[in-house]
Amino acid sequence: MQVNRVQFLDGFRFILSLWVVLAHFYTLVGGVMFIPLPRLLEGFNRPIIAVYGFMAITGFLMTYNYMSREHKEPVNRKSTFLKFWLRRLFRLYPVYILLLTIAFISFTKNAKVNEENLIFFTGSNVSQWGFVRSVAQPSIPDFIHTSYLSTAFFLVSMTVSWV
Structure with a gap:
């Protein structure tokens, strides 16, 4: 049986995704008011490093899996x-x-429905399908914005592997 040399990356991706989920949950429940984090752990509440790390590893694994099916x-x-x-x-x-x-x-049940809101949210969500990330404009649901990053890392990895 051959050992998969990148299997540890799945565990690391799990840890990074858990970091993101816990940080969002901590913020959602107002954790700062109940359980203030020590100075050294304040970065935990800003999981951007975990998101980018997850996406970089995902881009690598996409390339690895693509190439391993050769x-x-x-x-x-x-x-x-x-x-x-x-x-x-x-x-x-x-x-x-x-x-x-x-x-x-x-959204339409809980918010004021007007043309401006529909255009804003539809345009913001559709922009998530490409490489354009509208950072200043939050959207519903906002989780897919990281998909473009893993795709970008995949394309970079593929380009480097073909050169």
């Missing part, structure tokens, strides 16, 4: 590249579309 699908074929992205699309985006629909429905 014995099944030659990496220099356009069909391999297309299959890779179609698998990724059908694995990630159905859940995203479902959550986006739920968020949109809950």
Whole structure:
């Protein structure tokens, strides 16, 4: 049995994602008022390092998995590249579309519906599908904004591996 040399990265990604979830939960419940963090742990409440670390590792793993399938699908074929992205699309985006629909429905029930709000949130969410991140404008749901970063790391890794 061959040992997977990158298996530890999955554990590290889990730790980083747990950091993000706990930091968001801590902020959501108003943790600062109940359990103030010591000076050394204040960075815990700003999980941007965990997000970028997670995305960098994800980009590497995407490239690693893409290249490791070379014995099944030659990496220099356009069909391999297309299959890779179609698998990724059908694995990630159905859940995203479902959550986006739920968020949109809950938004329209709980907020003042007018043309400006609909244009703002629709445009902000659609911009998440590309490499443009609208940092100044929060959107519902805002979790997919990191997808562009893992894709960027993947493209950089692929470019470096082909050179």
